[in-house]
Amino acid sequence: MNRNEYLHAAAEVSFLEKEIAKAGLSKLTIMSLKSRIQRTKSLLEEHSENSYQPAKVTLTYRGSPVWGTQGVLAEFGASATEAFSEAVAMIAASISGTLKDKGRIPKRSSNQLLITGAALGSFGFQLEEAPAERQLDLEGTTPVSQAIDLIAELLEATTKSDEELSEPVSRLADRAITAVADFLGKLSSYEASCSLITRTKKFQFVDSEQVRRSKERLSLDNIKETIEAFTGEFIGALPDKRTFEFKTADGHVIYGSIKRDVPNPNTINQHLYRSFKITVNAKRIGNSKPRYILQALPWGQAD
Incomplete structure (x- = not known):
């Protein structure tokens, strides 16, 4: 059982406990709900390592x-x-x-x-x-x-x-x-x-x-930060990880993260392979390659 499955099981117990508290249930339904609650609680106890623990x-x-x-x-x-x-x-x-x-x-x-x-x-x-x-x-x-x-x-x-x-x-x-x-x-x-x-x-x-x-x-003197613009098309995004891939007009593919206050990053996957101009923040440490951060979604700015 992974963490997501653990959370789902915990939510199921909460739902079943609310159901069993409702009036008018038959004895058979109550017995069935109690059995499911007990089974799920036992499963949660077996995988308690997936419960939240303070860092x-x-x-x-x-x-x-x-x-x-x-x-x-x-x-x-x-x-x-x-x-x-x-x-x-x-x-x-x-x-x-x-x-x-x-x-x-x-x-x-x-x-x-x-x-x-x-x-x-x-x-x-x-x-x-x-x-x-x-x-x-x-x-x-x-x-x-x-x-x-x-x-x-x-x-x-x-x-x-x-x-x-x-x-x-x-x-x-x-x-x-x-x-x-x-x-x-x-x-x-x-x-x-x-x-x-x-x-x-x-x-x-x-x-x-x-x-x-x-x-x-x-030192911030060692961290170079610039604002850069690219024209091209999105070729993919991972909303949960808040990352994106963008192919520029000259065929170069850049990867980057999506700024935390940018809402609904999943909408990128609804606008793939269409021409947009994006603005990114580029950070460099010394002589490293830039790391890009998408500042905003460009919908409405299509060329």
Whole structure:
């Protein structure tokens, strides 16, 4: 049973429980409904690993603020962990498409992290997504869960090529990237490094010098952003992943993501192989190839 099947089964139980509460049902119908409810609940229990669980991350520190086996400077531990939490909240808002260049972080109270314990065998913390009313996506994840995985992916990518770094960077607003750079800046100012362990990833900086270089690579001065226009035709789109393919008039095929606030991306598949002019945001890291983000759907602008 995958996550979608689990969600469908859970919804079925809810529907059946409402049905059985209705007046006027025969004994036979009630027995049948109870049997279906019990079978479905048993199935859900067998596959409980697909139920929602809060995201978790273990964040540990190394370097000058860590005093041997005795402890870590409280001032550093508090400020660095706060900066990490801020970066996760920024990324969560960016993923949701609600992060603006200035102002409060949207849904900050829903994107909090709790310190649930000390990291065993090292100096750091076990962090967990705070309980909140939240909307899961089709895969049963939340913006915080995605943000934790993405920050781990981003930090690792800062130690790799421009091409590899450009992929996670292209999925984030500048303000979220700056928040991650600020976290790295906090580490660097104390000559510290860190490691992250999530459910899906494990990453560790070699030393504080590598942290410093990673911070520089996330500087907005190193991220070139331009607005470009292409004439051609859409040849496909994946609405759930918010990605598209577009063949330009000269035969070149470009791939990109669709901006979060663009509604109904599935309509692209209803306008394939027709001539349009599209406007995209192109992001480049150093010498990497551009990553394109479709800013709006061009319907009504057909040539």
